Amino acid sequence: MSLPAPTADNRAVVTGASSGIGTALAEELASRGYSLILVARRGDLLTALAQKLTERYGITAEVRAVDLSNREQRAPLADELAKRDIAILCNNAGVATFGPLAKLDLQYERDIMELNAVAVHDLSLAVLPGMLERRGGGILITGSAAGNMPIPNNTTYAASKAFTNTFAESLRGELKNTGVNVTLLAPGPVRTDNPDQEEVSNKIPEFIWVSAAHAAKISIDGLARNKMRIVPGVLSKGMSLAGQFAPRAITSVVAGAAYKKLGEQ
Known part of the structure; x- marks a missing residue:
């Protein structure tokens, strides 16, 4: 198909389009x-991206500056997408934190769960009836290799990506x-232009990174x-295999130790 x-x-919809994999998609x-x-x-970054893509490829690019972790902001977007002819939805927006959950900003952790999981569910439900009626469409969901196993010190992110x-994969079967x-995109480290990535980039060997453009293609x-x-x-292939076949009591300890280092300043 x-x-x-x-x-x-x-239209093709891309969430998290202001940087990283989203921009590349x-x-x-x-x-x-x-x-x-x-x-x-x-919105400023989206507007600049829209202008660049319009000039380069001759397409139309609409901008929606929305905080998808906020249900009140997200609802009008979901309503709009339900009424539009959406050919492709790239549910890509997501955020990660590192460190012991109890020591992190707990409200921010709640927002991450809302963004990484609930918003993905909401927007997928918004476009699905129209796609089924037209008998055509594509939903790409950016999950993570981290969603394959328990990862202490990355708890909310790993759980939301699970x-x-x-x-x-369940929806695809239906x-x-x-x-x-x-289709599920389950990446490990992806090299982007996001300045927030600098804190962890030096702690991961260069050969493990893949480019955002490659991941998007x-x-x-x-x-x-x-x-x-x-x-x-x-790394993502290794984490995928470990998550499927290695004992979770072991992967939890190994991954937790690695992610603890990522959270250390």
Whole structure:
């Protein structure tokens, strides 16, 4: 099952489009002729991206500056997407924290769960009826290799990504022969231009990183083929295998120790 062809009326939606994989997904889709709805909190960055993609690829790029962790802000966006012809939804927005949960900002941890898991569920539910009615569409969900196992010192992120991983693969199973594709992107470290990444980038060997552009390309290619899971990079493949086959009592200790180092300043 292929994806719907780009038209003047349909749109590809990318959340978390202001940086990293989200920006790369937006450019990859624009290069394939899709007009876009770009979603993130930082409207200035979205506007600059929209202008660049419009000039480079001749597509239309709409900007929605929305904090997806805020239900009141998210609801109008979900209502809009339910009424639009959405060819592709890239549920990509997400945030991670490191360190013992009880020592972190607990309200922020609640917001992360809302962003990483509940917003993914909400927006997927918004576009799904229309895709089914049109018998065509694609939903790409950015989960994580971290969602394959328990990870102390990365608790909220790992738990939220466990939801997205399972949600994507379960939904894909339900939609067989409907014309709607669902693919999970489960990356490990992805090199981006996000300044927040600098704190951890020096603690991870360079050969483990993959580029955001590479992750975006293979993700859209995989979505077009309705692949269940895209796992770019050496570390993410190793974490995926460990999460499936290694005893969780062992992976919890090993991963927890590694992520504790990432949280140390």
